[in-house]
Amino acid sequence: MSNRKPIWHDSHVLALARSQGISDPEEAIKSLCKTLIDETGSCGPPIKPEILASFRGVDAIRRVPMKEAGRLIPVRDGFEIEVNSSHTAEKQNFSINHEVCHTFFAEFSSRQTKTDWETGVFNAELEEEFLCDVGASALLFDPRWFRPAAINLGVASKSVFELSGQFTGSLEAITRALCDLDLWPCAVVFWEESIKPKQSHLIFQNALPGLEDVKDNLSRLRVKLSWHSPSFKGVHYFPKHKSALEDGLVVSCLSSHTATAGYELVDSPCQRLWMDSVYVPYRKDGNLCPRVMTVATLSEKPQHHAL
Numbered sequence: 505m506s507n508r509k510p511i512w513h514d515s516h517v518l519a520l521a522r523s524q525g526i527s528d529p530e531e532a533i534k535s536l537c538k539t540l541i542d543e544t545g546s547c548g549p550p551i552k553p554e555i556l557a558s559f560r561g562v563d564a565i566r567r568v569p570m571k572e573a574g575r576l577i578p579v580r581d582g583f584e585i586e587v588n589s590s591h592t593a594e595k596q597n598f599s600i601n602h603e604v605c606h607t608f609f610a611e612f613s614s615r616q617t618k619t620d621w622e623t624g625v626f627n628a629e630l631e632e633e634f635l636c637d638v639g640a641s642a643l644l645f646d647p648r649w650f651r652p653a654a655i656n657l658g659v660a661s662k663s664v665f666e667l668s669g670q671f672t673g674s675l676e677a678i679t680r681a682l683c684d685l686d687l688w689p690c691a692v693v694f695w696e697e698s699i700k701p702k703q704s705h706l707i708f709q710n711a712l713p714g715l716e717d718v719k720d721n722l723s724r725l726r727v728k729l730s731w732h733s734p735s736f737k738g739v740h741y742f743p744k745h746k747s748a749l750e751d752g753l754v755v756s757c758l759s760s761h762t763a764t765a766g767y768e769l770v771d772s773p774c775q776r777l778w779m780d781s782v783y784v785p786y787r788k789d790g791n792l793c794p795r796v797m798t799v800a801t802l803s804e805k806p807q808h809h810a811l
């Protein structure tokens with residue numbers, strides 16, 4: 505993982521790692537996930553979260569209206585899971601797998617309801633939450649099948665859609681798993697129109713006469729989320745809130761709703777990258793949110809790692 509924790513403190517996390525005879529908790533949770541998949545007899549994607557959950561003593565999965573992403577509820581002989589019914593099916597899959605991973609920790613702590621406002625944020629400060637995200641990814645994208653599928657498809661935006669279909673994962677989760685594999689130097693960037701956080705106070709002045717255009721002038725297509733393969737990070741990094749090149753291919757993709765691809769010069773540091781962009785809007789609270797996903801690589805046809 506790109507933001508691997510060097511030191512672990514949580515006693516439950518350390519106990520889980522010890523139980524597996526593995527010093528690195530991240531490797532321990534991945535090992536538990538691999539064993540769980542094997543127990544279900546799965547022989548390839550998609551690996552249904554409902555089946556994985558049933559093998560962990562989850563009696564019921566309820567898709568309900570809720571503000572949170574998911575919840576694991578201990579019951580007399582096992583668990584129940586509630587997941588946010590307004591999320592996409594792919595996001596729900598990740599959240600269910602996240603809750604399934606909490607059942608591993610339940611063996612080392614008191615059985616309390618776990619409520620997750622968010623899943624998939626990989627917050628390294630919250631060790632159990634981080635590891636449940638790592639586990640959710642490992643359950644959805646078992647490298648025994650994900651790695652060869654990714655190599656076969658190559659690094660491109662159309663590959664992301666193909667992998668999403670095969671592995672029933674969201675674009676965000678698929679692209680993170682793809683970058684973590686580090687098959688090629690690549691980055692995946694999700695762009696949305698926004699203003700810089702430090703300029704947000706200026707929006708309040710927007711209502712003043714003569715300042716109606718302030719928001720429009722400050723709003724740019726900016727990095728909302730980005731994943732980088734370890735081998736890409738040494739070349740270039742897309743920080744959050746970085747704006748897309750004005751009149752560039754990414755902006756063109758947003759305005760035309762049409763896929764764009766070509767070389768583009770990016771700065772800080774200056775680098776010539778192949779930018780493969782697609783328009784991928786999503787819905788939030790019923791509203792359509794425009795968004796662009798870019799797969800950035802060093803060349804049009806990245807070299808494969810040794811297979």
Ligand SMILES: [Zn+2]
Binds near residue numbers: 602620633
């Ligand atoms: Zn959680």
